[in-house]
Amino acid sequence: MLLSTSSVYPETTASGFELAAALGYDGVELMVGIDPVAADIDAVEKLRDFHGVAVQAIHAPCLLVTQRTWGDDPWEKLAMSAKAANRLGADTVVVHPPFRWQGTYASGFEAGIRRLNDDTGIRFCVENMYPWRTPVRNFKAYLPSWDPSDLDYDYLTLDLSHASTAKVQSLDLAKSWGSRLRHLHLTDGSGSVMDEHLLPGQGDQRADEVLAHLVEGGFDGHVVLEVNTRSIGSRGAREHALADALAFTRTHLGQLAGAPAS
Secondary structure, rough: EEHHHHOOOOHHHHHHHHHHHHOOEEEEEEEEEOHHHHHHHHHHHHHHHHHHOOOOEOOOOHHHOOOOOOOOOOHHHHHHHHHHHHHHHOEEEOOOEOOOOHHHHHHHHHHOOOOOOHOEEEEEEEEHHHHHOOOOOOOEOOOOOOOOOOOOOOOOEEEEEHHOOEEEEEEEHHHHHHHHHHEEOEEEOOOOEEEEEEOOOOOOOOOOHHHHHHHHOOOOOEEOOOOOOOOOHHHHHHHHHHHHHHHHHHHHHHOOOOOOOO
16 A cells, blocks of 8 residues: 555655655655655655655656656656656556647557557556536547547556546446556545545545455555645644545455555
8 A cells, every 4th residue: 555645745745755654554656746856866765765665656747737847848757757666666657648738749648658668667557537627518638538448558547536527436447447457546536526636435436345346356556545635734634634544445455454555
């Protein structure tokens, strides 16, 4: 069970490592660009070694707010993500599909991701997104699609909050993707037009059933807590919420409290 460093925001990447160690997470997923430290692999390496917390996945800087992190070339960002993963000992890079306005990048995305998988030895897991919704219409912000189900990707990341925003059920996606599902962002949502990233069990995505399905299928990828704790208040309240989420996950993965999880 991993903790995304984005789950402690507005605290820092350093706080993510600190809390992962204190609460007993098995490692972290590094959200590149959440703060300057996250893009400085020398600094991340020192945090990893100081706290004794493994970096098992890298989230490439492909959010709107990280568009300038590691330059302007999206393919170079992914190449740098693979280099960071190899250096830090991670085996997975999480990547979003291109935005609609990234025309050349979008048109070659499927082939490019396949090439990176072959050339780097790192799993590039493409994440499900969602249509951007307004009161009057949906806007297709991602190409080739926000839904990777029918596209030619070897490895996929399932994000429960994104599924909720898209008004689909994560369990249905998990079943249809089969062995292509290699990475899970454990969170939740209430079907809002906003991407909420609620704590698992607080929304409509039946997170407990998704975890049970993974166990039944022999899933051996990563389960990562990626939640929004910005409005949660104090450090103590944030720590309590992240501890509860860890206990929830291990319970539904069939793990004893404190035992290693995926």
